[in-house]
Amino acid sequence: MINKFSTTAADAVADIFDGATVMIGGFGEAGSPIELIHALIDHGAKNLTVVNNNTGSGHVGLAALIENGQVGKMICSFPRTANSTVFPDLYRAGKIELELVPQGTLAERIRAGGAGIPAFFTATSVGTPLADGKEHRNFDDRDYVMELSLTADFALIKAKEADRYGNLTYNKTARNFAPIMAMAAKTTIVQTSYCVAAGDIDPETVATPGIFVDRIIHIEKPLQESNLNAQGRTYP
């Protein structure tokens, strides 16, 4: 019988290894799987390459993972966020690597990775420093730059509902990168607010089909990054 529900966040992240590439869902705090990130901090895997749109805020969640010295490289579109000091300080000190990617190129690189497409051409960034050194081609009188797909060893994402097959729904704009990261990672680990019976999610409204999901943990009321930051909380 297929059953992707795991018991604890600690079990779900236990095989994340040193040097792994980990995609972490979320746009700011919306969709950030904070309990899974904290489990990864407890687990301690180091020298990770992390793919996320941002670099976290305050001293919890993704910012805490970076602050804990577990991330060697960030791949993101917008590493500066209100109330984010952890990444900027490490970056200025030369202690963390940054690959800056336009947001749409980041999304498409992840989507392509999940779809088995090794590279693609886009007009985004042509004529800017972010296209330097990349292969260019002209199609129909327009210049395009070649971008490589992105895949990962693990994805950590947050869902609203999940069933035992791994079918998922999301909540509003917390969906953002989660569906494409689930496609692009070898192992996708989900925290969900609701565990539901197979068939409870209308097949017409499944946002991520279960084939892209490996493990699910139940976090009924996830912590909110902004609430923790307002309280001055840190992790661990």
Added chain:
Amino acid sequence: MSLEKNTEAVGWTRDQMAERAALDIPDGSYVNLGIGIPEKVARYVPQGREFIYHTENGLLGMGPTPEIGEEDADLINAGKKPVTAIAGAAYFHHADSFAMIRGQHIDVCVLGAMQVAQNGDLANWSTGAPDAIPAVGGAMDLVAGVKTIYVITQHTTKNGIAKLIEACSYPLTGQSVVSRIYTDLCVIEVTSKGFELVELAPNVAFDTVQERTGAPLIDSRKFSEK
């Protein structure tokens, strides 16, 4: 009346700049608004028109800021501020959202600018300073993929340095992408000839605008307005 060089509160206010830009957006447009003054455009939809707002973090049909106490941390805009969703809104993932942008489905994008060149080059993401943390977000995707790019910006920097210039000195966001510029002093159309000034804000003189612009202006106002 001509303006003294350092007089404040002349020309258009930020709200009036946004209102002026909104006038040029056709009914039924799918619109993406950048952070800052461009966000104000949503307050000035001309009567009888309907715009659908896209926010690149996965919502089409973005509504106004929620009432205090009604905010939802899972319902935000690209600036990570709480928003609402209109009846008839749709949520989608990031690759679909940027397919709307990069696939030329969004009609109009209104952005801020650090510099705009007379050929339409835009610089709005980095000063290129060595100690700056580079951050680009969706700006390069928007200018490459949206059909019409409007810029709303103060005509000069706070220190009076021209932002509309012959060639950008900051790293580009995109090449030849800007079609119209709305400043506190005027409206400029960017064409193959360069900066064509098509409208002056009330009580602003053409020569004043030229003085504050780092490239030649072509006076393309309608005869009746000169």
